[in-house]
Amino acid sequence: MQTEIVIISCPVCGATVDHAVRHNGFQAGGTSIGPSVIACPECGTWVGTNQSEWVEKSFLQRAWFVLQRLVWLIIGSVVVGGGMAIVTGTVAVESHWIDKSQQGTCVLTAFCAVSMLISAILVRNARREIRNSLERTRQSAVDHA
Numbered sequence: 001m002q003t004e005i006v007i008i009s010c011p012v013c014g015a016t017v018d019h020a021v022r023h024n025g026f027q028a029g030g031t032s033i034g035p036s037v038i039a040c041p042e043c044g045t046w047v048g049t050n051q052s053e054w055v056e057k058s059f060l061q062r063a064w065f066v067l068q069r070l071v072w073l074i075i076g077s078v079v080v081g082g083g084m085a086i087v088t089g090t091v092a093v094e095s096h097w098i099d100k101s102q103q104g105t106c107v108l109t110a111f112c113a114v115s116m117l118i119s120a121i122l123v124r125n126a127r128r129e130i131r132n133s134l135e136r137t138r139q140s141a142v143d144h145a
């Protein structure tokens, strides 16, 4: 998974309006959450960002957003959780903290603990992204009232 930073510049004066961090292949389908247009700080032109707020997204885009997070969750759990669990189990046996026969249980416990931690962090981040988006939408509705 590669990460790139996309700089959005104003088509009128060339000033940098915003930059978005993208994870290759994971931002397809218009799932990035953010303001769909941003005013250029130099000349005030409205510049499109290829993003949209949560309320503007279609059902498919929302479903895709959730699906992406699930994929991250599964990859994170297997790679990070599995890796850490195996290391923990090996170290515990070699340090004689536990018996060789307890290694399986130890690895499984460590895997569950790390996976739960990763899940909690990812779910919290996704919920915060959506909440921030809803907050911006509410705020701009107040501004325009």
Ligand SMILES: [Zn+2]
Binding pocket: 010, 011, 012, 013, 014, 015, 040, 041, 042, 043, 044, 045
């Ligand atoms: Zn400009």
